[in-house]
Amino acid sequence: KNEVEQSPQNLTAQEGEFITINCSYSVGISALHWLQQHPGGGIVSLFMLSSGKKKHGRLIATINIQEKHSSLHITASHPRDSAVYICAVRLGGSQGNLIFGKGTKLSVKP
Amino acid sequence: SQTIHQWPATLVQPVGSPLSLECTVEGTSNPNLYWYRQAAGRGLQLLFYSIGIDQISSEVPQNLSASRPQDRQFILSSKKLLLSDSGFYLCAWSAGPIMPRGTIYFGEGSWLTVV
Numbered sequence: 344k345n346e347v348e349q350s351p352q353n354l355t356a357q358e359g360e361f362i363t364i365n366c367s368y369s370v371g372i373s374a375l376h377w378l379q380q381h382p383g384g385g386i387v388s389l390f391m392l393s394s395g396k397k398k399h400g401r402l403i404a405t406i407n408i409q410e411k412h413s414s415l416h417i418t419a420s421h422p423r424d425s426a427v428y429i430c431a432v433r434l435g436g437s438q439g440n441l442i443f444g445k446g447t448k449l450s451v452k453p
Numbered sequence: 454s455q456t457i458h459q460w461p462a463t464l465v466q467p468v469g470s471p472l473s474l475e476c477t478v479e480g481t482s483n484p485n486l487y488w489y490r491q492a493a494g495r496g497l498q499l500l501f502y503s504i505g506i507d508q509i510s511s512e513v514p515q516n517l518s519a520s521r522p523q524d525r526q527f528i529l530s531s532k533k534l535l536l537s538d539s540g541f542y543l544c545a546w547s548a549g550p551i552m553p554r555g556t557i558y559f560g561e562g563s564w565l566t567v568v
Contacts (some may be wrong), residue, residue, distance in 0.1 A: 431497070
């Protein structure tokens with residue numbers, strides 16, 4: 344069983360739809376990252392969470408530490424949101440040890 | 454502002470040949486540096502991380518090695534590539550000294566195909 348599970352693996356949406364990507368983990372963590380990987384391969388960090396909720400533009404990320412679960416929401420989705428979204432957790436007490444999910448491939452159709 | 458450069462972007466190498474991927478970070482000092490690999494159909498895997506010059510930790514046993522000859526330079530190497538070394542390699546950095554809750558920044562990545 345993977346320590347970080349993401350769902351769904353693939354997601355196709357129509358422009359304007361509200362999108363939710365889920366991440367569950369089974370280990371103790373100090374932080375959780377949501378990352379975005381574009382087709383060219385470059386990865387950018389969207390959010391780093393240790394509790395609660397963060398919002399940036401049309402993106403919202405939430406985390407429930409007790410339930411070991413995080414969600415990434417995209418409101419009013421747009422074709423430019425098409426990318427792979429990756430959940431990664433930083434283990435408690437470890438500087439470099441990030442564990443990554445396999446990613447969710449999102450395709451937003453116009 | 455800080456930037457991270459990684460090269461080459463793509464590489465096709467025969468089995469048994471050597472490998473050198475280079476990564477440099479600009480605009481910061483004493484960064485923590487990382488090498489990750491994303492094999493086909495799998496999530497990203499941490500290969501090496503470094504908190505300072507010549508201070509490198511290996512997370513998984515493998516055919517690869519890493520070196521940090523300068524503060525902002527991180528090199529991934531192999532003396533003899535295997536087919537299983539094929540994948541997408543990412544260099545990354547985070548602010549140093551140790552900051553457990555810091556954000557991590559990735560380079561554009563290098564696609565390695567071993568044939």
